[in-house]
Amino acid sequence: MAKPKIGIYGLTGCGGDQLMILNLENELLDLLRNVEIVAFQEASSVQQDEEVDIAFVEGSVSTELDLERLKDVRKRSRMLIAIGDCAIGGCVQAMRNQEMTMKEKMEEVYGKGEEYFKVLEPYGLSKYVNVDLELQGCPIETTEIRQVFLSLLHGDTPEIKDYPVCVECKLNEYQCLLVDKGMPCLGPIIAAGCNARCPGLGIDCVGCRGPIMNETNAAEELHTLLEKGYDERYIENRLRFFGANFEGILKLSKMLREKTGGARGK
Amino acid sequence: MTSESLDAFVNNLETYGKIYGPVKTGESCSFQEISQSKEMALNYSRTMIPPKKFFLKLKERMFIFDERECEYEETLEDGKIVVFGIHPCDIYALKLMDKIYLDKNPDKYYQMRRENATLIGYSCHPDEYCFCQSQGTNYAVDGFDLFLHELKDKFLVRIGSEKGNKIASENSKFFMDVESSDIQEFREAEGKREKEFTLKLAINGLTDMLALSYESDVWKEYADKCFGCGSCNLVCPTCRCYDVVDNVNMDLKSGERQRMLNSCMLKKHGLVYGGKNFRPTRVERLRNRFNCKGSLREDMMNCVGCGRCTVYCPSKIDYVEVLRRVRGEL
Numbered sequence: 001m002a003k004p005k006i007g008i009y010g011l012t013g014c015g016g017d018q019l020m021i022l023n024l025e026n027e028l029l030d031l032l033r034n035v036e037i038v039a040f041q042e043a044s045s046v047q048q049d050e051e052v053d054i055a056f057v058e059g060s061v062s063t064e065l066d067l068e069r070l071k072d073v074r075k076r077s078r079m080l081i082a083i084g085d086c087a088i089g090g091c092v093q094a095m096r097n098q099e100m101t102m103k104e105k106m107e108e109v110y111g112k113g114e115e116y117f118k119v120l121e122p123y124g125l126s127k128y129v130n131v132d133l134e135l136q137g138c139p140i141e142t143t144e145i146r147q148v149f150l151s152l153l154h155g156d157t158p159e160i161k162d163y164p165v166c167v168e169c170k171l172n173e174y175q176c177l178l179v180d181k182g183m184p185c186l187g188p189i190i191a192a193g194c195n196a197r198c199p200g201l202g203i204d205c206v207g208c209r210g211p212i213m214n215e216t217n218a219a220e221e222l223h224t225l226l227e228k229g230y231d232e233r234y235i236e237n238r239l240r241f242f243g244a245n246f247e248g249i250l251k252l253s254k255m256l257r258e259k260t261g262g263a264r265g266k
Numbered sequence: 267m268t269s270e271s272l273d274a275f276v277n278n279l280e281t282y283g284k285i286y287g288p289v290k291t292g293e294s295c296s297f298q299e300i301s302q303s304k305e306m307a308l309n310y311s312r313t314m315i316p317p318k319k320f321f322l323k324l325k326e327r328m329f330i331f332d333e334r335e336c337e338y339e340e341t342l343e344d345g346k347i348v349v350f351g352i353h354p355c356d357i358y359a360l361k362l363m364d365k366i367y368l369d370k371n372p373d374k375y376y377q378m379r380r381e382n383a384t385l386i387g388y389s390c391h392p393d394e395y396c397f398c399q400s401q402g403t404n405y406a407v408d409g410f411d412l413f414l415h416e417l418k419d420k421f422l423v424r425i426g427s428e429k430g431n432k433i434a435s436e437n438s439k440f441f442m443d444v445e446s447s448d449i450q451e452f453r454e455a456e457g458k459r460e461k462e463f464t465l466k467l468a469i470n471g472l473t474d475m476l477a478l479s480y481e482s483d484v485w486k487e488y489a490d491k492c493f494g495c496g497s498c499n500l501v502c503p504t505c506r507c508y509d510v511v512d513n514v515n516m517d518l519k520s521g522e523r524q525r526m527l528n529s530c531m532l533k534k535h536g537l538v539y540g541g542k543n544f545r546p547t548r549v550e551r552l553r554n555r556f557n558c559k560g561s562l563r564e565d566m567m568n569c570v571g572c573g574r575c576t577v578y579c580p581s582k583i584d585y586v587e588v589l590r591r592v593r594g595e596l
Contacts, residue, residue, distance in 0.1 A: 034516075163496060166496060166500075170314075175293065179577070215548075
């Protein structure tokens with residue numbers, strides 16, 4: 001059987017997710033025995049724009065060029081996997097979505113009258129194309145991408161951790177930072193997969209893996225943290241940092257904006 | 267046994283396996299390996315993770331496999347352990363777990379660990395979250411090897427099994443005969459303890475009440491508060507659902523099978539072949555969890571009143587309050 005062809009591409013983002021694939025270091029050569037990599041933006045200048053079995057795409061769609069490239073990749077891939085928060089919900093680039101227009105953002109950063117890029121409001125891939133699998137994380141975990149490769153090559157559906165960080169804290173018997181210490185931990189609404197790395201070190205979850213798809217009870221996270229004495233704007237910012245485009249958080253932001261008569265943002 | 271003998275007695279327990287006891291870890295408590303009795307916080311109220319973790323591991327590798335040879339090899343650890351300081355509620359919970367994992371089709375991982383373990387109970391005082399009295403699990407009649415009741419300057423020790431009897435006779439130098447004054451003191455202490463319970467839950471007919479409240483608005487109300495984070499299940503001493511995952515190695519032929527505790531509050535718990543989910547919404551999952559806890563396994567209820575789910579719920583959903591609402595008491 002011919003080796004499956006793999007393409008690894010990047011849109012707007014830091015390149016950290018591709019780097020996590022390169023971090024497989026010791027196993028990369030073994031992996032290459034099983035797959036043929038025809039494009040790997042961060043690892044090789046050789047870029048063959050041919051049909052692939054699996055395309056891994058990181059980064060958000062933040063420019064018209066991103067969108068053009070995404071559509072092209074989708075057209076020539078059998079399976080498209082979004083890797084990292086940028087490619088799923090836009091991640092930090094989307095933090096101020098709906099709060100400011102792109103024009104306002106560009107003016108604030110680059111000054112009036114300058115137009116360096118044809119920008120779009122940052123979103124993940126699924127806003128524009130059909131995505132077969134989403135692997136959360138900022139960045140993704142090396143162990144997870146490894147498991148996705150191996151599961152697919154073995155003919156299985158990769159196991160996606162669509163449950164909260166709380167589960168991993170309990171399985172590791174880490175003290176609950178929210179309940180026991182009153183820290184502003186986002187664990188209850190954030191996708192696991194990190195093996196609760198931060199809470200295990202006594203650091204409350206900031207939500208870098210992004211909220212859980214269609215399961216995020218953002219209103220209750222706000223309520224819980226307000227009860228613990230945190231400021232409403234602080235909590236909203238914390239929720240929006242990695243998750244501004246997620247349904248539950250969008251709704252919450254809208255509700256808060258309406259409550260304060262739109263005098264928010266910036 | 268006198269209070270002064272505790273240290274030496276605990277040291278001697280080494281003969282029967284690695285000793286685990288309740289140890290203070292930050293603001294909560296956890297059963298950890300100890301070498302001396304003073305490392306334990308024996309006046310603890312509850313550990314976050316119950317002693318089920320010794321028998322149904324939080325996560326473990328079950329076996330390694332090789333598809334080429336169609337072979338697998340189990341990778342069980344088999345050390346003898348002594349779990350010291352278990353409270354009555356947790357003893358009842360293990361009795362329930364035994365019914366699930368030992369009767370009919372025994373789980374050999376659970377069985378081996380259970381056989382390798384010595385359980386030593388320890389008396390406790392309720393806090394505002396304990397409702398074991400209502401569940402009838404506040405006094406362990408059996409299910410332990412030894413049980414220590416703390417009195418003023420001594421312990422009244424009950425023997426609950428052959429194994430416990432053997433330990434007692436091999437350590438007879440620590441034990442004295444019970445005198446009538448001891449019995450009097452024990453009786454008074456137990457009577458006093460009975461009055462310390464403040465939280466009550468009426469469990470009569472609870473199973474039926476739950477069934478009759480299937481359409482209740484209470485479920486929706488609490489589901490709106492619920493994160494669906496699974497903490498309640500994972501800290502529950504009687505929740506026993508697990509998930510199994512195969513991880514293949516780079517050769518795509520060999521690998522390992524892992525199992526870890528799972529939670530019926532997570533969306534994948536009800537996911538079955540074909541992408542169907544028989545509990546797709548949080549309301550359905552929450553209602554299911556309460557119905558499971560309020561149901562009977564033979565003659566035992568699936569809840570022992572330890573209070574962990576209330577204490578460790580990040581959105582402060584109060585188990586007893588929910589059931590009182592369901593009954594229409596609140």
